[in-house]
Amino acid sequence: MMPARRTPLRAREAGFSMLEVLVSILIMVVVEKGKEIAILKSMGATDAGIVRTFLLQGLAISIFGTLVGIGLGLGYCWLLDVYGIPIDAEVYYISKLPVHVDQGEIVAVALAALGISVLATVYPAVLAARLRPIEGLRFQ
Amino acid sequence: MTQGPARGGAHIAIRDLRKHYELYAHGEPVARRIEVLRGVNLEIRSGEMVSVVGASGVGKSTLLHVLGALDLPSSGSILFEGQELTKMSSAQLADFRNREIGFVFQFHHLLPDFTAVENAMMPAMIQRASRGAAERKARAMLERVGLASRLDHRPGELSGGEQQRVALARALLLSPRLLLADEPTGNLDTKTGADIHHLLTELNAELGMTMLVVTHNPELAGRMQRQLRMKDGEIVLDEAPRA
Numbered sequence: 449m450m451p452a453r454r455t456p457l458r459a460r461e462a463g464f465s466m467l468e469v470l471v472s473i474l475i476m477v478v479v480e481k482g483k484e485i486a487i488l489k490s491m492g493a494t495d496a497g498i499v500r501t502f503l504l505q506g507l508a509i510s511i512f513g514t515l516v517g518i519g520l521g522l523g524y525c526w527l528l529d530v531y532g533i534p535i536d537a538e539v540y541y542i543s544k545l546p547v548h549v550d551q552g553e554i555v556a557v558a559l560a561a562l563g564i565s566v567l568a569t570v571y572p573a574v575l576a577a578r579l580r581p582i583e584g585l586r587f588q
Numbered sequence: 589m590t591q592g593p594a595r596g597g598a599h600i601a602i603r604d605l606r607k608h609y610e611l612y613a614h615g616e617p618v619a620r621r622i623e624v625l626r627g628v629n630l631e632i633r634s635g636e637m638v639s640v641v642g643a644s645g646v647g648k649s650t651l652l653h654v655l656g657a658l659d660l661p662s663s664g665s666i667l668f669e670g671q672e673l674t675k676m677s678s679a680q681l682a683d684f685r686n687r688e689i690g691f692v693f694q695f696h697h698l699l700p701d702f703t704a705v706e707n708a709m710m711p712a713m714i715q716r717a718s719r720g721a722a723e724r725k726a727r728a729m730l731e732r733v734g735l736a737s738r739l740d741h742r743p744g745e746l747s748g749g750e751q752q753r754v755a756l757a758r759a760l761l762l763s764p765r766l767l768l769a770d771e772p773t774g775n776l777d778t779k780t781g782a783d784i785h786h787l788l789t790e791l792n793a794e795l796g797m798t799m800l801v802v803t804h805n806p807e808l809a810g811r812m813q814r815q816l817r818m819k820d821g822e823i824v825l826d827e828a829p830r831a
Binding site: 483484487488489490491492493494495496497580581582585 | 653656658659660678679682683684685686687691693697698699710711714715758
């Protein structure tokens, strides 16, 4: 059986892409929600409270995304295992691409995804917290 | 929730308050300084109802924003019941805004995804009050401002006057000692605006809070005990309006 191979370079690329996407999404949320942030601050919401809100939002997005990703990944592995991708048995000595699901790797990827996501929320959360109340309310 | 019945109004003393902005215009190597407040001196007694009038751009709204800690002054002193606001940290100012200030803007600035009750109870939720207590207080305040039948409607389902009543209920929820209203009826028709004017006067008499109202409306300005006229970032006239 062909051994399972790790691709650390691809994992790093995927991680950075995910980081970029999440940071971009959350910065857009900060820009879009600038007025609401300002309204909350005008009523007394603290900078720390705003940071907490965005960190929780980022965490919620990342938990949902991680669970969906793991579900889709496992589902795909199951389909591959059942239906398989045929390969030339005369060259490779096996008739279909083997699938190996490593529980440890699943946990590691999930934790990495959550960790990257939380890191990604820090910058947008700090941006949101720095908004002076009047800046968000000024333009209509 | 720390606030119960009316707490009366705050005494405010402002000394040499200044606010400027530095703007870089396209192609200019140095910033231009825009002076908005040029040394405002003012004392407002507890429970007083004061209107601020003047042409657009004279600094009326900026005065309100700085007094309400929504913006920082460039220099000067603001004493609120003896506390110097300019020396407070960001967290202290947030707590101050929550406990002491009620703000009503020209555009209601309600959160569109929440109902009237949820918008009104927001200051209490920020204060980490229990949801039940906050909701009871919000419902009572909304009924006081005449919105008993629209409690579970979202801002998009309310008229302009109703939206402004929700904003007023939200501003008054925690019995602030200072209500700052920036053109509260500027976006409303005459009749609705008159209703809001009347409500403000009633609430001032009932709750005793200090009120500072920026307005272009002479009828509203005439209802106030005191009128300040601003010009070019300074107060040029301070008098009781003629009946």
